[in-house]
Structures are given as structure tokens and as C-alpha cells.
Amino acid sequence: MVKQRRWNISTKIDSILLGDNPFFGVDHLSRENARAKKNVSQDFNNIIDVIKFSSHVGVDGMVVSTHPRLKDLLDHMATTTDLLNKITLHPIIPYIQGYVLKINEKGIIKVLMDILNPPTSLQNRIKIITKGSIGAIRKDIFELFELFVDLELLQLREAKINTVFLHDVFTDLALSLNLKSIFKSFQEHLREEYGVEAGLVTKNFPLLVDRLEEWNLTFSTIMTSFNRVGFQMNPSKRSCEHSLLKYDGKVIAMSVLAGGFLEPNEAYSYILSQPKIRSVVIGVSSVLHAKKTFEIAFLLPCTLIFIVSSTKL
Numbered sequence: 601m602v603k604q605r606r607w608n609i610s611t612k613i614d615s616i617l618l619g620d621n622p623f624f625g626v627d628h629l630s631r632e633n634a635r636a637k638k639n640v641s642q643d644f645n646n647i648i649d650v651i652k653f654s655s656h657v658g659v660d661g662m663v664v665s666t667h668p669r670l671k672d673l674l675d676h677m678a679t680t681t682d683l684l685n686k687i688t689l690h691p692i693i694p695y696i697q698g699y700v701l702k703i704n705e706k707g708i709i710k711v712l713m714d715i716l717n718p719p720t721s722l723q724n725r726i727k728i729i730t731k732g733s734i735g736a737i738r739k740d741i742f743e744l745f746e747l748f749v750d751l752e753l754l755q756l757r758e759a760k761i762n763t764v765f766l767h768d769v770f771t772d773l774a775l776s777l778n779l780k781s782i783f784k785s786f787q788e789h790l791r792e793e794y795g796v797e798a799g800l801v802t803k804n805f806p807l808l809v810d811r812l813e814e815w816n817l818t819f820s821t822i823m824t825s826f827n828r829v830g831f832q833m834n835p836s837k838r839s840c841e842h843s844l845l846k847y848d849g850k851v852i853a854m855s856v857l858a859g860g861f862l863e864p865n866e867a868y869s870y871i872l873s874q875p876k877i878r879s880v881v882i883g884v885s886s887v888l889h890a891k892k893t894f895e896i897a898f899l900l901p902c903t904l905i906f907i908v909s910s911t912k913l
Contacts, residue, residue, distance in 0.1 A: 617661035617690060618654045622885030623647045624667045644676050646886065651683055653887045657894055661688040661762070663881070666695040671755040684759050692765040692801055692823075693752040745782060746789045753794065763821055764790055765799040772804055780815045787819070799823060801854075804834045806843040819849060826853035826877060828862060828870035844876050854881035864893065 651662070664670055677683045753764070766786055774782040787798040799821035802808045812819060826844075830837030832855050844851060853874075856867045864882070871880050884890040 617663050618651060618659050618687075618884070619663040619881060620665060620667070620670070623650075623673070624665070624669060644673060647673060648677065648681060648683070649887050650884060650890055651677070651687065652681070653890050654884070654894075655683065655686050657890075659894075660686060661690060663690045663692065663765075664756075665692045665767075666752045666755065668695075674755065674759060678758065688760045688762050689756055690762050690765065690799075691753065691756060692767050694748045694767060694770065695752065742781065742785050745785060749786065749789055750793075761794075761796060763797050763799045764794070765801050765821075765823055768801040768803050771800050771802045771808065775802070775804065775807055775811055778811075780811075780817070783812075783815070783817055783819075787817075797821070799852075803832055805847075806835065806839045809843040809847045813846075821850045821852060822847065823852040823854055823881070825855040826851075826871065826874065826880075827856050827858045828866060829858050831855055831858035831861065841874065844874060847876070850879060851877055852879040852881060853877050856880045856882055 674684065753761070766783075770782075783800075790796050790798045797820055800808065800819050801823040803825065805822065805824040808822065808824075824840070825832035825834075826840065827833070833840045853871060856862075856871055857864065858867070867882075868880075871877055882893060884893050
């Protein structure tokens with residue numbers, strides 16, 4: 601029997617999901633572009649305006665990484681708006697970069713204390729820290745992995761969540777090491793502890809599809825790169841298109857604008873040429889950009905789902 605925590609769970613994939621890359625300074629082509637946009641796109645007031653506009657036109661879901669600023673953004677939304685009651689979050693976890701730096705500097709137990717204080721009760725803190733300490737002593741990668749999943753989702757405990765995605769860095773590392781058990785552990789832990797489905801993000805779609813078939817594992821949703829110029833489509837555009845025909849689940853295409861290199865019309869025409877893609881990841885970082893993007897998006901066939909997650913102004 602599935603154990604349900606105090607979570608508000610959605611049972612559907614939203615027709616349009618808004619991503620958070622522009623809000624946290626992610627630009628796949630240029631760090632200079634990200635810095636130039638920082639004063640506008642990463643301002644909380646701008647973020648709230650974008651989310652409000654998106655929600656108004658029917659974009660009632662959001663893909664989020666567990667960036668250090670995410671909790672502050674959610675707290676701001678909770679105290680100044682009713683948006684947390686209107687949108688569903690689809691987390692991508694874990695936030696690898698932050699953990700590597702912090703653990704190297706402070707050690708795992710101090711990092712756990714910093715993260716857990718004050719978001720959860722003393723009882724939960726003791727439980728999570730004990731689990732993490734035991735895992736560290738035993739060098740049990742699976743206990744530690746589940747611990748980080750719990751920590752990442754802790755800051756989303758007041759929000760509605762849907763499919764939870766494993767970050768591409770972790771997915772592709774586990775693939776390279778042939779760690780089937782990591783994928784099983786991730787999927788089972790989310791189902792048993794949170795009652796939600798697991799998804800995977802990857803930058804090597806063909807290898808992931810082949811390994812899942814070899815391991816007899818089924819993941820209903822994979823997020824990966826698809827675009828006309830083959831940007832981040834590894835090992836090649838052709839092999840990704842071939843694997844797309846083999847995979848039976850839902851494919852969410854990210855990097856459809858190739859990090860801003862492609863114009864929306866030419867980007868979408870390619871996506872529409874791929875018969876099994878029903879979801880895409882595009883980007884908005886301002887209300888004006890959202891208006892232009894959605895005007896184009898809503899002219900496309902209604903079977904195409906849009907998931908917003910990039911940075912081009």
C-alpha cells in the first residue's frame with residue numbers, strides 16, 4: 601500500500617509547463633547572456649509576473665530545479681500570491697552542483713543540518729540525519745541517494761507536485777556505470793514514499809532507451825534534447841530520432857530552440873515532423889516573451905504540449 605505524506609498530488613501532466621531556467625540564470629549558449637539578463641529575468645517581481653501571465657493563459661504547471669533560490673521564490677509566492685494553489689510543480693532533482701561544493705567544504709552531516717534547519721520538525725531531522733549518517737558509515741549509495749531525494753523534495757512540501765525527474769547528470773552517470781539499481785531505487789522510493797511517478801532527464805537518449813529495454817525497466821516519461829540542428833542530441837541527431845521510434849513512453853523535448861540559436865517557427869516545424877513528440881521545452885524570461893511564445897504555441901495543433909524551460913528573450 602502506498603504511503604501518502606502531507607502532499608498535494610496532481611494526477612495529470614499539465615498541457616503547458618513553465619520552466620525555471622531563465623529565473624535562475626541558465627543560458628545554454630552564453631554565460632554572458634545569462635549575466636546580462638540577471639537584473640530582469642531573475643528578479644522575483646518579474647518571475648511572479650511571468651508565472652501570473654502564464655497561469656492566466658492556461659499554463660498551470662512548472663518544471664523546477666531545486667536551485668538554492670527556489671525556496672525563497674516559493675516563500676515569496678506563498679506570501680504575496682495564491683499561485684502555489686494554481687500551479688503544479690515537476691521537480692528535476694538533485695541539484696548536483698550545490699551538493700558537491702557544500703559537501704567538499706563542510707562534510708555531509710553539517711550540510712544535512714544546514715538544509716534541515718528550519719524546514720522540518722526535530723523528529724524528521726533526527727530521522728533523516730540518522731539515515732544519512734548510517735549510509736555514510738556503510739558507504740551505502742542507495743540509502744544516501746534516497747536521502748538526497750528526500751532533502752530535495754522537502755522544500756516543495758507545501759506545493760502540488762507531479763512527475764519527479766532525475767537530473768541528467770545523475771541519470772547519465774548511472775548509465776555509464778551500468779547502475780540499474782539506482783533507477784529502480786529512484787522509481788520505487790518516489791512511488792512508495794510520495795505516491796508520484798519518476799521521470800528521467802538525459803543527454804544520451806539512445807543509450808537510455810536501450811538500457812531500459814535491456815533491464816526490463818519502464819519509465820513513463822523521458823525529457824531529452826530534440827531540435828533541428830542536433831544541439832545536445834548525443835551521440836547524434838539521427839540516432840536520437842531512431843530511438844524515438846522505439847520508445848513507447850512520453851518524450852518531452854528540451855532544447856528545441858537550440859539554446860536560442862533557432863527561431864520558434866523553424867524550431868516548431870521540426871518538432872511537428874517528429875510524430876512521437878507530444879511535449880516540448882521552450883523558454884520565456886519575461887511577460888513580453890511569454891506573449892510572443894504563446895501566440896505561436898497556441899496556433900499549433902492542440903495535441904502538442906508545451907513545457908516552458910529555456911531563456912531566449
